[in-house]
Amino acid sequence: xTKPAVSARxxxxxxxxxxxLANIDFELFAGEVHALxxxxxxxxxxxxxxxxxxHQPDQGEVSIDGQRAHLGSPSAAIAAGIVTIPxxxxxxxxxSIAENLTLGDPPVKRVLGMRVVDRRRMRAAASDQLxxxxxxxxxxxxxxxxxxxxxxxxxxxxxxxRHCKILILDEPTAALEMREVERLFTLIDHMKxxxxxxxxxxxxxxxxxxxxxxxxxxxxxxxxTVARRGNFKIADLIVAMTGGLEMQPSDTVSEPGGIxxxxxxxxxxxxxxxxNEVLGLAGLLSSGAGHMLRRLFGFTGERIELRRNGRLKRIxxxxxxxxxxxxxxxxxxxxxxxxxxxxxxxxxxxxxxxxARGGRIDRGEGNRLVEQMMELLDIxxxxxxxxxxxLSGGNQQKVIVAKWFARGVGVLLLDExxxxxxxxAKAQIHTLIRKFAKRGxxxxxxxxxxxxxxxxxxxxxxxxxxxxxxxxxxxxxxxxKRLHAAIGG
Amino acid sequence: xxxxxxxxxxxxxxxxxVGQAPLITLIVLCLATALxxxxxxxxxxxxxxxxxxxxxAVIAIGMTFVIIGGGFDLSVxxxxxxxxxxxxxxxxxxxxxxxxxxxxxxxxxxxxxNGLIIARxxxxxxITTLGTMVLVRGVVYLITxxxxxxxxxxxxxxxxxxxxxxxxxxxxxxxPALLLVALSxxxxxxxxxxxxxxxxxxxxxxxxxxxxxxxxxxxxxVWCGGLAGLAGVMLAARLQSGQPTAGEFYELTAIxxxxxxGASLHGGEGTLYKSIIGVLIMVVLGNSLNLLNVDSYWQRVxxxxxxIAAAATDRLRSHR
Numbered sequence: 001x002t003k004p005a006v007s008a009r010x011x012x013x014x015x016x017x018x019x020x021l022a023n024i025d026f027e028l029f030a031g032e033v034h035a036l037x038x039x040x041x042x043x044x045x046x047x048x049x050x051x052x053x054x055h056q057p058d059q060g061e062v063s064i065d066g067q068r069a070h071l072g073s074p075s076a077a078i079a080a081g082i083v084t085i086p087x088x089x090x091x092x093x094x095x096s097i098a099e100n101l102t103l104g105d106p107p108v109k110r111v112l113g114m115r116v117v118d119r120r121r122m123r124a125a126a127s128d129q130l131x132x133x134x135x136x137x138x139x140x141x142x143x144x145x146x147x148x149x150x151x152x153x154x155x156x157x158x159x160x161x162r163h164c165k166i167l168i169l170d171e172p173t174a175a176l177e178m179r180e181v182e183r184l185f186t187l188i189d190h191m192k193x194x195x196x197x198x199x200x201x202x203x204x205x206x207x208x209x210x211x212x213x214x215x216x217x218x219x220x221x222x223x224x225t226v227a228r229r230g231n232f233k234i235a236d237l238i239v240a241m242t243g244g245l246e247m248q249p250s251d252t253v254s255e256p257g258g259i260x261x262x263x264x265x266x267x268x269x270x271x272x273x274x275x276n277e278v279l280g281l282a283g284l285l286s287s288g289a290g291h292m293l294r295r296l297f298g299f300t301g302e303r304i305e306l307r308r309n310g311r312l313k314r315i316x317x318x319x320x321x322x323x324x325x326x327x328x329x330x331x332x333x334x335x336x337x338x339x340x341x342x343x344x345x346x347x348x349x350x351x352x353x354x355x356a357r358g359g360r361i362d363r364g365e366g367n368r369l370v371e372q373m374m375e376l377l378d379i380x381x382x383x384x385x386x387x388x389x390x391l392s393g394g395n396q397q398k399v400i401v402a403k404w405f406a407r408g409v410g411v412l413l414l415d416e417x418x419x420x421x422x423x424x425a426k427a428q429i430h431t432l433i434r435k436f437a438k439r440g441x442x443x444x445x446x447x448x449x450x451x452x453x454x455x456x457x458x459x460x461x462x463x464x465x466x467x468x469x470x471x472x473x474x475x476x477x478x479x480x481k482r483l484h485a486a487i488g489g
Numbered sequence: 490x491x492x493x494x495x496x497x498x499x500x501x502x503x504x505x506x507v508g509q510a511p512l513i514t515l516i517v518l519c520l521a522t523a524l525x526x527x528x529x530x531x532x533x534x535x536x537x538x539x540x541x542x543x544x545x546a547v548i549a550i551g552m553t554f555v556i557i558g559g560g561f562d563l564s565v566x567x568x569x570x571x572x573x574x575x576x577x578x579x580x581x582x583x584x585x586x587x588x589x590x591x592x593x594x595x596x597x598x599x600x601x602x603n604g605l606i607i608a609r610x611x612x613x614x615x616i617t618t619l620g621t622m623v624l625v626r627g628v629v630y631l632i633t634x635x636x637x638x639x640x641x642x643x644x645x646x647x648x649x650x651x652x653x654x655x656x657x658x659x660x661x662x663x664x665p666a667l668l669l670v671a672l673s674x675x676x677x678x679x680x681x682x683x684x685x686x687x688x689x690x691x692x693x694x695x696x697x698x699x700x701x702x703x704x705x706x707x708x709x710x711v712w713c714g715g716l717a718g719l720a721g722v723m724l725a726a727r728l729q730s731g732q733p734t735a736g737e738f739y740e741l742t743a744i745x746x747x748x749x750x751g752a753s754l755h756g757g758e759g760t761l762y763k764s765i766i767g768v769l770i771m772v773v774l775g776n777s778l779n780l781l782n783v784d785s786y787w788q789r790v791x792x793x794x795x796x797i798a799a800a801a802t803d804r805l806r807s808h809r
Contacts, residue, residue: 322699338690349698352680
């Protein structure tokens with residue numbers, strides 16, 4: 001039997017008093033795609049950081065090709081052939097693709113006895129490398145001109161320049177469109193055939209089922225299960241991750257009330273949102289669905305006219321939208337939170353004018369409101385003074401929702417509300433969205449996860465090339481094939 | 490998935506020594522100096538320290554507004570000179586009150602210009618205020634012809650303001666003390682203050698929460714300019730004239746004091762009273778080096794080192 005390309009034996013890691021990994025065994029063989037899944041806080045990132053030399057295990061050992069190895073730093077891991085592609089790509093934005101690819105050891109020539117960068121060879125080498133991966137990009141383009149997907153492929157191409165035995169991909173598809181995901185998968189297949197071992201960390205279980213030869217599920221810092229291809233389904237993975245919790249489809253269709261929000265300025269396919277209704281926007285990343293949402297919140301700089309509860313209102317900025325009772329949960333959490341501030345300050349920020357009495361913030365009132373919100377949304381831990389940067393992704397997302405619940409808005413615009421958060425928090429947020437609608441609110445939610453939309457929405461609008469191409473009702477039963485066709489996916 | 494074991498017991502945070510580092514530094518500095526020379530704790534010397542700190546404290550309060558809001562202001566030194574000279578010129582002709590108002594208004598005007606250029610046009614604060622620093626100093630020389638203003642003819646009440654005491658404490662010291670109380674309340678207890686912190690902490694997130702970020706940022710520069718103007722008036726009272734060369738390098742001392750006081754150059758963090766502790770650290774350091782007869786060239790080296798140490802602590806803190 002061949003030895004694993006990299007393995008961890010009885011590895012434990014503590015941060016202060018908390019145990020992030022407890023006695024973990026893990027193996028990755030050459031030529032396999034090994035998926036690593038688990039909820040936030042389950043220990044995925046800690047394991048990835050140990051394998052890439054960022055953290056050192058407190059107990060246990062890491063071996064490479066059966067030899068005990070000490071990965072004391074990221075550069076030691078790279079020297080050992082372990083290359084990590086993190087979510088935030090490490091490329092120099094102001095340099096060209098070719099310069100990035102050859103950064104560190106550019107080809108040189110001698111001019112008058114001095115070593116000078118050989119631009120022509122640099123370009124040729126970069127072109128070769130891109131062609132090998134089936135990419136047709138001009139190596140002279142600056143990296144900041146590329147899309148995220150293209151930059152990711154460049155980062156992988158850069159990784160492959162070095163001797164790469166093991167490639168670690170951390171949530172590689174979180175920001176990709178379907179077409180780009182396909183291109184990435186082709187590349188992963190290619191590398192697998194070349195004999196690299198690939199560790200694939202993802203929240204997207206459908207991808208894991210499709211791609212992975214084996215899958216390790218972590219729960220609370222321990223290995224919950226290791227399964228081979230064909231032996232796991234999405235439902236099994238969820239059970240292993242959560243220890244038994246399952247996703248519930250939402251309750252019956254609610255009775256829609258009067259129109260709470262109507263887009264007056266674009267007449268033919270205007271968005272009309274009713275009370276007690278969850279309206280979904282289904283669309284790919286570049287479909288324009290996100291723009292529609294931001295536009296209604298005054299976040300695109302346009303001046304628009306809205307009818308809110310029957311009254312005509314002009315909106316030019318988020319402040320205007322908030323004033324008429326609209327809240328917005330952006331797709332990036334750094335847009336929703338002030339990371340160095342406490343849970344309390346974040347929750348109260350949009351409501352400062354509401355809780356001010358005679359120009360002064362009413363502390364008691366604010367504290368009561370925050371306590372109530374943390375209870376209602378189950379934000380953990382229950383310490384309002386904790387900076388939000390110390391919370392898990394799911395709890396951070398709940399704080400953003402809490403900001404608008406505290407303000408008492410009547411309309412919620414949600415952009416990818418459960419992106420990158422774990423299954424349990426996802427279910428809680430779905431329940432909150434339904435409850436909000438049930439109590440008379442109107443919700444407009446965009447998601448690239450169609451299953452999520454069919455779970456929580458009363459009606460789904462399909463968006464393709466900035467137009468609404470189809471409308472599907474819950475009462476007719478959502479037809480996923482029809483939805484796929486309508487969004488052009 | 491980052492785990493913060495530090496917050497396992499949140500009550501521990503209240504006894505957090507890191508947060509009180511500026512105060513501890515100041516106390517240690519005072520004790521060390523008092524042990525080495527008995528001239529330090531004499532009433533005369535302590536009064537001297539307070540008076541010397543008072544003008545810089547007013548500037549540092551304004552600088553703290555700007556730095557909490559995520560900005561930076563290099564133009565306060567020149568603004569001090571501009572306000573002092575304008576106040577003296579107006580005072581000679583139109584009297585005490587008009588002069589004081591003109592000085593403060595001149596500072597607010599410089600701040601408003603800075604604020605609009607930075608918040609509306611999005612020009613980098615460092616470059617903008619570097620520009621106004623040079624420009625305003627040029628204007629000062631233009632309007633004064635390079636000579637001191639109002640040597641004679643300043644109202645006696647104004648001269649008295651620069652040296653007379655109330656309840657045993659100099660008027661000059663009362664100014665920052667009262668400002669500290671009023672403006673700390675503004676920053677901690679009003680929506681405006683919370684919005685300044687939010688804007689400095691994350692401008693985009695604040696905007697999406699309904700904060701008028703451009704207006705908030707511009708307002709911090711108006712505060713900074715206006716308080717630098719007030720400081721200029723105080724300095725003119727103390728020097729009994731408007732000096733066109735006044736206030737040189739004040740901007741650097743003020744920024745260093747604010748950072749020493751624990752504010753973050755990344756914005757969103759800082760406390761007014763700690764900035765004043767930062768000012769006291771700078772002044773006491775200079776005072777003790779003087780009392781210990783350290784060569785004045787070496788004093789510059791020491792103060793420079795303190796500024797770098799403060800910036801390095803800021804960096805380490807943001808890496809924690």
